[in-house]
Amino acid sequence: MIESKPAQATRSAYNRAEPSFERDLVEVTRGTRAGEYLRRFWQVVAPSVDATRTPQMVRVLGEDLVLYRDGSGTAGLLYPRCAHRGTSLYYGRTEEHGIRCCYHGWVFDADGTCLDQPLEPDGGRARDNYFQPYYPVEERYGLIFAYMGPPEKQPVLPRYDCLEHLAADETILVDATSRGTGGPAICDFNWFQHYENVMDPFHVVVLHDSFSGTQFVPDMGTMPEVTYAYTPRGIKSQQVRTMSDGRTLRRVTELALPTGRIVPSPTLSIFGPVTGLGFMMPIDDTHFRIYNLNVAKNGDTGDRRGSLLGGKAWRELTPAEHRQFPGDYEAQSGQGEITLHSEDRLASTDRGVSMLRKLFRAEVDLVASGRDPIGVAFNEADALIRLDAGNYVAE
Ligand code: FES
Ligand SMILES: [Fe+2]
The missing domain is CATH 3.90.380 (Naphthalene 1,2-dioxygenase Alpha Subunit; Chain A, domain 1)
Structure with a gap:
């Protein structure tokens, strides 16, 4: 058996401790302590020029979201799964106001309001009961910022x-x-x-x-x-x-x-x-x-x-x-x-x-x-x- 001095044994890579990272310094997702801290601030999501009539996916703080700009010039940032039956608004079409889902045509505005349910009687008599989860956005300095935290703390x-x-x-x-x-x-x-x-x-x-x-x-x-x-x-x-x-x-x-x-x-x-x-x-x-x-x-x-x-x-x-x-x-x-x-x-x-x-x-x-x-x-x-x-x- 090879005798090794204690100091050398300590240095052996075999004896190194199981490594770890500090979660509070690195995590960004919703529900983590650091992720909740980051969500107390406006975060950049894209340059303003990237919000166009063609919806696109953006990933920010671990969340996949749909970014678009409607015909009136309003930028929107929505949870992608349609509030009706969950297809992605990525395949939607922007309207003068809001974005229309490709599957059954529901339309949502940038604040989540459901504006139309074309297959329902009268365009959806109870459509006020439905909404699409959204994040507020503001544009400044050529960038789109979103607030992804608790609304009462905006x-x-x-x-x-x-x-x-x-x-x-x-x-x-x-x-x-x-x-x-x-x-x-x-x-x-x-x-x-x-x-x-x-x-x-x-x-x-x-x-x-x-x-x-x-x-x-x-x-x-x-x-x-x-x-x-x-x-x-x-x-x-x-x-x-x-x-x-x-x-x-x-x-x-x-x-x-x-x-x-x-x-x-x-x-x-x-x-x-x-x-x-x-x-x-x-x-x-x-x-x-x-x-x-x-x-x-x-x-x-x-x-x-x-x-x-x-x-x-x-x-x-x-x-x-x-x-x-x-x-x-x-x-x-x-x-x-x-x-x-x-x-x-x-x-x-x-x-x-x-x-x-x-x-x-x-x-x-x-x-x-x-x-x-x-x-x-x-x-x-x-x-x-x-x-x-x-x-x-x-x-
Ligand atoms: S899944 Fe979007 S309108 Fe039906
Ligand atoms: Fe450097």
């Missing part, structure tokens, strides 16, 4: 200061490519892995600079002095660096809970306060998408193709090139579909991650105990959210 849709004061020659560009993950538009791992990456400024020095060469700009590759702070809306980190020209860069990155991510230009192409932000859309427990909004000059298409290796886009990289040039997508998907928190060993440079987890857990607890989370407002007067994020330069 907050006002927030406004963000960086998107509110456009000049006459400016517009808000919607980028649905999940820019910021460096990967595909729909990422195939849990959304919180990306969210906590935003509070991990130190990975920039290794993953984005030294591991495979400079992915952003050389000034971002120097070790920053980092501090973190909680804000009224979430958490922020400040990273101070001396740039190659001798000036000091004070970079502030923040999260506006539960899904707002505010990351100033990592290539330092924009200085000053941020001119946009991103909303993460948890699709289900193992998929998410990011919608980035940016104020741009009219006519700017915002089509700045990411250049990874030899000018290639992410999807053009071979498996060998993904290993040669790993970015955010590779690092975060590499943690698994849902990371195993029990195996994490947080170190001194993970302070932002541990602070975020602590805050998120506390907010989930707050909602579970019947109270309101930070970031919800019930009056229009309180709807404006001011951000601190930006790339600030001092001589």
Whole structure:
């Protein structure tokens, strides 16, 4: 028998503990504690242009829903199984008002009202007794937001200061490519892995600079002095660096809970306060998408193709090139579909991650105990959210 020292026995992969993830950080479905927390906020479901006369399926927070726009311009988001006998409204036809089911023709409006039962006498004498489950939607900044939580807790849709004061020659560009993950538009791992990456400024020095060469700009590759702070809306980190020209860069990155991510230009192409932000859309427990909004000059298409290796886009990289040039997508998907928190060993440079987890857990607890989370407002007067994020330069 081979004698092994106790320390070596502990290190044997055979002896590792059964791993687990922390449900309150990752789950998004209805009825879970974290899913109920997320449902206390308006969530992005699609760009406004995606709601058309042709109904389509969208998956948000683990729920499959039918999104459409009727002839009067009203967008609707309905539970897909028709209230009559359950066929999918995906096969329905939009009308001037509402959507007509393909099977027996019942029509439902965006608030679930049954407008017609054409096979019933007089179009359905008792049709007021029927309704289609729905979620309220609002459109702002070129996106469709839905409120999927308890109706009596519906907050006002927030406004963000960086998107509110456009000049006459400016517009808000919607980028649905999940820019910021460096990967595909729909990422195939849990959304919180990306969210906590935003509070991990130190990975920039290794993953984005030294591991495979400079992915952003050389000034971002120097070790920053980092501090973190909680804000009224979430958490922020400040990273101070001396740039190659001798000036000091004070970079502030923040999260506006539960899904707002505010990351100033990592290539330092924009200085000053941020001119946009991103909303993460948890699709289900193992998929998410990011919608980035940016104020741009009219006519700017915002089509700045990411250049990874030899000018290639992410999807053009071979498996060998993904290993040669790993970015955010590779690092975060590499943690698994849902990371195993029990195996994490947080170190001194993970302070932002541990602070975020602590805050998120506390907010989930707050909602579970019947109270309101930070970031919800019930009056229009309180709807404006001011951000601190930006790339600030001092001589
Ligand atoms: S199943 Fe929709 S109208 Fe009958
Ligand atoms: Fe990154």
